[in-house]
Amino acid sequence: MSDPATPAADEPVRRRRGRPRKGESDARDRILAAATDEFGEHGYDASTTRAIAGRAGVDPALLHHHFGTKADLFAASIGAPLRPDLAVPEILTGPRERTGERLVAYVLGMWDSPTVGPRALVMLRTSLGSRRATPLLAGFLRRELLDKVAAGLEAEDAGLRADLAASQIAGLIIARYVLRLPDLVAAPTDVLVVRVGATVQGYLFD
């Protein structure tokens, strides 16, 4: 409805949600990287936004402007390496009979990536290690993944189906990347996409 040539009164808020400007984007990335490091070293409970701002070399006020509270920043840090907002719509709109395989391939691709995997692992460990942080991870999963998956299912038990699929995906991540069970670490990606993908597909659609 708005004319793109005339900035609306809420422009600063809109820009925060859309593509950030270059300098702003650098500061955001530095804050997110510093947050991951700080949370990883000290755990969620002992980390402070002040220390994270110091580590990123920004004013604490700028951190709060971009990310809000420590809980908000933590939730943003979970999603930052994985960017489910980009991947999830594509996974869900492709051919339905291979949705399970696409979900598993996406997860393995992210976690096997040398740039994304280590940051995602830090955020997962930190989330599971703290009673206060775990609900932030659960909220992120619900918002970014489970609700979207469940909305695409026609079954009466869509919520349970989405949760069961999530349990298998969470277990794959824990077993392969956290516990590092040897045969699961050694298994080729395409074998896991077929075997675990079939499970996820069954939970969602059978």
Add this chain to the structure above:
Amino acid sequence: MSDPATPAADEPVRRRRGRPRKGESDARDRILAAATDEFGEHGYDASTTRAIAGRAGVDPALLHHHFGTKADLFAASIGAPLRPDLAVPEILTGPRERTGERLVAYVLGMWDSPTVGPRALVMLRTSLGSRRATPLLAGFLRRELLDKVAAGLEAEDAGLRADLAASQIAGLIIARYVLRLPDLVAAPTDVLVVRVGATVQGYLFD
């Protein structure tokens, strides 16, 4: 071979491995409970055997006599509430076509128990929260569960099958008891035994 009326020279060691005497059993239980509390409050890395002994009201030498190092004590604390040494043989020797269901029913029974579940949850969180503690959990799983399951399979990829089954069971525990995904928390046990049991069964035998 030995006459029960004449104690053998290795009696103290044998007793430690078998059923402990009453007073000894109390001290062991107090140490294990104190360990779970201490690890849960301070994490694996910051916990000390001295503090755990103090909490249990025993001499540190007694703790080391019964449990060895901090890593040994941690591994014992993971298993203490679950007692897989009692349950696993029974699960694996029952009718093969329902092995998956028996495994899932055992896991849910333990984790839903008000005495066992909370202690198991503390040990799981602590294990996943520390890089040093995670391999102790992985080692426990391999020794007490995965190797025994894999030994009963004839397939060439027995190790991968056991690891895949473990990934689903680990994911069920994480999703229902740690992340507390609402539809999985609300699901009746028998529904989960059937649905998740079928997945575990498929990984092991199909």
